[in-house]
Amino acid sequence: MKKLAPLFFIGLTLIGLIMLLIGCQENADSSVSPQTGVGGSMARFAITGNTLYIVSKESLEVYDIANAGNPVKAQKKDMNVGIETIFPYQNHLFIGANDGMYIYNNSNPNNPSFVTKYTHIQSCDPVVVQGQYAYVTLRSGVACRLGNTFSSLDVVDVSNKSQPVMVSTQAMTSPYGLGVSGNKLFVCEGENGFKVMDITEPRNPVLKHHFEDLPSYDVIVRNNNLIITGEKGLFQYRYDNSDNVEFLSKIPVL
């Protein structure tokens, strides 16, 4: 198995290069239909196609919005208490909860089916997914992580949805929302700023920029634009494929 590892990485690099060359980098945006919007990773509401998903503290509520002005309840899935966030990706729902990450298959959108609960993560915080990897921030606090006060960013291989495997973890300060697109991962560090990480090697995010003066709570990444909220207001930036990040605007808190 060890002998295969270098081959695997060379393979990944090649795939990455090919994707860059033909300019069809896959990212979360591609799953969004033009009519539907996109939320941040802290969201409890998510829409895919004609279905609205709402996670309450202890359930997944499913509404049919084929007739958009008149949502009709389609399903309710009872869950454990402590549900926090929902992130749809392709035909799965990734649900962040205090006691782990739940994965539902929503190939049948109005009746998602439970796939697995990944309890290795004791988390209060959100998850985003790109390709075969889920990125999860875990904010410190014993109520979130039993007997542990370590905040982290974890990378979980979710290529086998019924058997997620953690592949790396690294320390964070006070992480909240996060966003992913192409080879960039963005992490809101609460009052400790905003981080831009390189995930050219997706299993191993590398810190590129730390904007310490930009308190951040949640982020939306769309077409190389960043929309960030935090205690100082709403900030927008544009980044390119080198590591430049350009300030666009802010709506300050007053």
Add this chain to the structure above:
Amino acid sequence: MKNILPIFLLLFASLSCITDDSVPFNGIEFDGTGYRPIYATAEEVAKIQIQEPRLLSKPGKIYLLDPYIFVNESGEGIHVINNSDPKNPENLSFISIPGNYDMAAKGSWLYADNMSNMVVFDISDPKSPKLTKTIADAIPVNNYPSFRNIYFECAEDKKGIVIGWEKVPMSERPKCYR
């Protein structure tokens, strides 16, 4: 190391059972502040208004439906922003919704939480969204703050519906913790 973990867990579990005031829950010291419920009546909760754009105060979650950005004002409603020019976003209106933290949008419709209710707005004219539907008890809610490792005054049903929490100085440690 492997042997130490169960002992820690045991210690942790035993600590969590102690209610003696001198021992803080889960080892978190009471720092003289706690969260206090903000109560409202059912009538107040149902009071949803379209208002002039207002300044951001405590921005929370965000939702993008090009070219509009919806920004939650924690517990209070939604700022509707025209982001056609990201260098010059324009604040169009504010939808005042008690107990609002979340939203999503599709086409010309915006969905939001209003405490345990789901409310639907027609946003064809984003300067003046229209409330078109309220679905009661769509979202089971809990009577505790969204924060963790904090002390808070336990909510009491007879005082009304909890629409938010404020952090205030407290002379003694409140009874609830999460």
